[in-house]
Amino acid sequence: MMAKLYGRPSEGAELVSSLEWMDDDVSSPDGDEPITAHRYRPGGMGHLGRELGSEDMEEDEEEGEEEDHGDGNAPKRRGPKRKRMTKARQERFKARRVKANARERSRMHGLNDALENLRSIMPCHSKTQKLSKIETLRLARNYICALSEALEGDQSTESRAFMETLCKGLSQPTSNLLAGCLQLGPGGHIEERPEDRQGGRGGPTILGGVGMAVGPISYSSPGLPSPPYGTLDSAHLLHLRGMKGGAYESHSPNDCNSGVGTPPYDGPPTPPLSIGSNLVLKQESSPHYLPPHHYPPSSIGLTGPQGQVLYQSARYQVPLEMPYDSYRPPHMAPPQMGTVYGD
DNA sequence: TAGGCCATCTGGTCCT
């Protein structure tokens, strides 16, 4: 009867059957037990179509008072006698419901758009392994905390602590994605690799023990993990380096736990870079621009129980003992405006 | 097959 408004199979469906259900005795199909929103139509989608107190939803009582249902103890329903659900009222209700559904869809799409915007400014995102909603929110929260701590000077954006803050409470796959992003760095342009599909739910463990508690990032899987893929917008982090004395300087420490005491924030001098899998770095001219850096494997926990390197970027195999700055590949110089990394 | 994630429908509540 109803044309599908969007792609989802169930969209616009079931309304008619809901109305049909509404034509049944409202008290309950099998008795006078109170109807709550949790009573369902068997096999159908959605709830018993009923709006308490709504004229349109007042039920068909053409048989008069509800039957006894054979249970003499059942209390009689109180309140005004319900009017019959006429055809016209059904139509009105239907139209109203359709409108409400459309509004709700649109509202949820707006919410999803906002979430997508949030994803796009996360330090790490992959074309093929999209962060789930909950993971996006968690990562965003962690990102804010990590950046706040970095601004306080407690930790460097290249530190292990920064990574740990970033990974707090994230799922294993998301942590893996982060690790992969950090590992691949600016040259890590990944385009639709088949392994991408495996990095999703329950993928191989790289960062073990990263739970709600702040645990050490440690490798917990015996075999070599397959590399997670994605990209890290490390320029995000590097903005920080140039911010001392800049617009962020006045940003006082922010307690991630209390969430209070954050002064008004004027925003960065340049909009946050949003670099997807194509890694387009286009803000070299920004006064706060700093070239992307690369995390040493040891800083993101890609080591075995004995500290051995279990996973390293194929491009940059470096000894773990080397300080980070000493092995930054020479080609990590600031890219040209509009540079597209990758193949 | 179980579990996670998602889009959608739905009824209730609050607000304008």
Add this chain to the structure above:
DNA sequence: AGGACCAGATGGCCTA
């Protein structure tokens, strides 16, 4: 009265 927001519920899709 109508819209926004919310939470509960369903079924579909996907992956391990």
